[in-house]
Ligand code: SF4
C-alpha cells in the first residue's frame with residue numbers, strides 16, 4: 096500500500112497500481128478512454144490528465160497521465176487543478192471534432208462512455224467549422240454492428256480483440272492521418288468473444304447487432320440480475336426487457352467468474368426467449384392434435400390425471416433450476432425421480448462431483464485460471480465447451496513471462512511496455528485433446544489422441560509427479576517424454592492448474608486429471624483444479640440424486656408407471672430416438688413442462704408453458720459448485736409461469752397439501768435445504784424476498800424509465816400498479832432504493848454520471864476486484880483435508896477394431912447448445928452435420944472429402960458429408976455435438992461406415 100495525496104488529502108491505495116486505478120478506486124470521477132481495468136494502460140487518449148506536484152509546497156506542478164503514472168508513496172496530485180481541467184476539456188474537444196454527434200440515432204446513446212466523459216469535462220460547443228471525416232462501415236456478422244465514423248481512436252477494440260482475446264481477423268489500418276478499425280474486408284468476425292467489442296468500445300462504433308432488430312434505450316429497459324444458461328460456467332448477465340420482449344443481454348460484472356467479458360453464445364443466444372416456437376399457453380392433446388386450453392382447465396385436467404395414476408415418474412433437467420427439479424422430485428418422490436440425462440452422462444457428472452467433493456485442491460474460478468502460471472488441459476476443448484474459460488486461459492499464459500517485465504521493473508499495468516518486454520514469450524500451457532482446439536495456438540505443446548490415450552498421458556504425468564501414483568508401463572517413449580515435460584512444468588510453477596471435464600465423454604480422462612491434481616498436492620504444490628460441466632445446472636440436477644434416464648425407460652417398459660412428467664427437457668437430445676419413441680409410446684400419459692416446442696412436447700398429452708430464465712427465478716449450480724440465483728426480468732405473457740409453480744398448482748389440486756405452503760421461492764428453498772443434505776448453503780446465494788434497503792425494494796428499472804403510462808394505454812390510460820413480486824426483493828418498477836444493493840441483487844450498472852458499463856467501477860471494492868460485499872453466489876464444496884486415493888483403473892492402449900471407428904462428439908460454441916440455437920445469429924454460425932476423420936482413415940474406408948457417407952452408430956443409421964481433418968487421431972471419427980441428426984446419439988460409441996456416394 097502507499098499513501099497518495101489528492102487535493103492535499105491523504106489516501107491509502109494499492110502501490111502496485113497507477114494513479115487512475117487509485118483515483119477510480121477511491122471513488123473520484125476522472126475521465127479516461129484508452130485505459131480499461133482488464134486491458135491496462137497505453138496512454139493513447141490523454142484524457143486522464145491530472146496535475147502532479149513534487150511536494151506539498153510545489154505550486155506549479157506538471158500535467159501527467161494518471162493511467163501512466165504509478166501510485167507511488169507520497170505522490171501529490173490534483174484532479175481539480177485548472178490546467179488539468181482545461182487539458183481534459185481540450186482533449187474531448189479534439190475528439191469531438193470528427194465525432195458525428197449522432198447520439199439520437201446511435202445505439203450507444205444513453206449508455207455511452209464518450210457521452211459521460213463529455214459531460215464530465217463540460218465540453219458543449221463545437222468550434223471546428225469543417226466537414227467531418229467519414230468512413231465506410233463493414234458487415235461484421237450477425238452479432239456486431241459497425242459505425243466507424245464514431246471512432247475516437249482509443250485503440251481499446253484492437254487491444255481487446257487481438258491481444259486479450261487472440262483474434263486475428265480484426266485490426267487497425269492506417270493511411271495518412273486516418274485510422275480504421277475493422278476487418279481487412281467485410282465478413283463475420285471470427286472470435287467467439289467479438290460481442291465484447293460492444294462494451295469495450297467507449298463509443299457507438301461497435302454495437303449489438305441483435306439488439307438493433309428490437310432496439311430499446313438502456314433507460315427504457317427493465318433488468319434483473321441473472322445467470323447465463325448457455326453453458327456450465329454461470330457467467331453473470333444483465334438481461335433487458337421492454338414490452339414483454341427480451342431485448343438484449345449485457346455483461347454483469349462478477350469478480351470471480353466472467354469479469355468484464357462474456358462469450359458470444361452467452362451474449363447473443365437470448366433470442367430463444369422471443370422465439371415463435373415459444374409455448375405460451377397450456378395445450379391438451381385432442382384427436383386432432385394439441386389444442387390450447389386455459390390455465391384452470393390444464394390444472395384440473397392434470398390433477399385428475401395424477402389422482403387416477405397409481406404411479407407417476409418425473410424426469411428432471413440440467414437446464415431447469417434447482418427449485419424446479421426439486422419440486423418435481425418432491426411431487427413424484429425420490430425413488431421415481433430420474434435425471435433427464437443418459438446414464439453415461441450422469442456417471443460422468445457424478446464423477447465430477449465426487450472429485451470436487453474429495454479434492455484438497457481449491458476449485459479454480461475463472462479469475463484463478465487467469466492467475467495460474469502453468470496449466471494442463473486434459474481432454475477438454477475449452478473454447479467450444481466452456482467458452483469464457485478459454486479467454487481466462489489466454490491470460491494465464493502471460494503470467495510466467497511477467498517475470499521478465501518484473502525484472503525490468505516495468506509495472507504490470509503498463510500494458511504495451513509489458514508486451515514489448517515479454518514479446519512472444521508464453522507460460523506453460525499443455526493441451527491434450529482429441530482434436531485441435533483454438534487454444535492450441537497459445538499452447539506450449541499439444542497432443543491429439545483418442546480418449547484412452549489422453550487418459551494414459553494423464554496417468555503418466557501423475558506418476559511422474561509422484562511415483563506412488565499408478566503409472567503406465569507400455570507408454571510410447573514420445574508420450575512418456577511429454578508426460579515428463581508436463582510434470583516438470585507443473586512442478587516448477589507457483590500456481591499450477593489442471594483442467595478437465597466430461598466434454599470428450601471419458602471417465603478415464605477425468606480420473607487421470609484428478610490423479611495429476613492429487614500428485615501435485617502430495618508434492619505440496621498449491622495446485623488448483625477446474626472441471627467443466629455441460630449445462631447451466633448440470634451439477635444441481637445431479638446433486639438432487641436423480642436416477643439414470645434409462646431406468647425411467649425400463650420402469651415404463653415394465654409397465655409400472657402410467658404417467659410421466661417431463662421437466663424442461665427434450666428427451667430426444669438425451670437418448671436415441673428409438674428409445675424415446677418407445678418410452679413416450681408406452682407411457683399412458685405424458686405431461687411436459689417446457690417453454691419451446693420440441694420433439695418431446697410434440698408427443699405430450701398435456702403441455703404446460705414454463706417460464707424461461709427471463710421469466711422465472713431460481714438457483715443454478717455452476718462448474719465450481721457455486722450456487723447462484725437468477726431473477727425474473729419481466730412478468731410473462733398469458734399463462735406462463737415457473738415450472739415449480741405449475742407443479743405446485745397441479746399437485747396441490749390433486750390433493751397434495753404440502754404444496755400449499757409454497758407461496759414463494761423462499762418457501763421452496765427452505766424445504767429444499769431441509770430435505771437435501773449438501774445443499775444447505777443455497778439459501779445464502781442471494782438475500783430472501785423480505786430483504787429491504789431502508790425499507791424499500793430494489794428497482795428493476797432505471798429512474799429515467801419512460802412511457803410507463805403509455806405502455807398499457809390500450810388497456811387503461813391510468814397507470815396501473817406494477818406487478819408484485821413475492822419471490823425477490825426486486826420491484827417491477829423504477830421506484831425503490833437507489834443505493835447499491837447486495838451484489839447478487841444488482842440488476843444493471845448505473846451510477847450518477849456513469850451511464851455506460853464503466854459504471855461497474857462504482858460497485859467494486861477496488862477497480863477490477865470483487866464487488867462490494869463480495870461476489871455473488873455461494874460455493875457448496877470445501878477443499879477436503881486429505882487427498883483421496885489415486886484412481887487405479889488405467890485404460891489399455893487405444894485400438895480401433897477392424898472396420899470400426901470410435902465416434903466422438905466435437906463441440907461447437909455455436910450450434911452444440913440447445914437454447915441458443917433458436918437465436919438466428921447463432922443458427923447462422925452453426926455447422927451442418929458432418930462426419931470427420933483423418934486422411935489415412937478416409938483412404939482405409941475408400942472415402943474422399945465431401946463424400947456423402949452413410950454410417951451406423953449403436954445400430955442407428957446416419958448420413959453426413961465427410962470432412963477430412965488431419966488433426967483427428969487414427970481410428971477416431973468426429974460428429975458435431977448437439978447438431979441434427981446427432982442429438983441424442985450416444986457417443987462416444989463405435990460406428991461403422993456403410994456406404995459413400
Ligand atoms: S472503434 Fe471504439 S474502441 Fe476502437 S479505437 Fe475507435 S473508439 Fe476506440
Ligand code: SF4
Nearest residue numbers: 323326330358361483
Ligand atoms: S461462457 Fe458459458 S456461461 Fe459464460 S457467457 Fe458463454 S455460454 Fe454463458
Ligand code: FES
Nearest residue numbers: 127140141143162
Ligand atoms: S486513459 Fe489515460 S491516456 Fe487514455
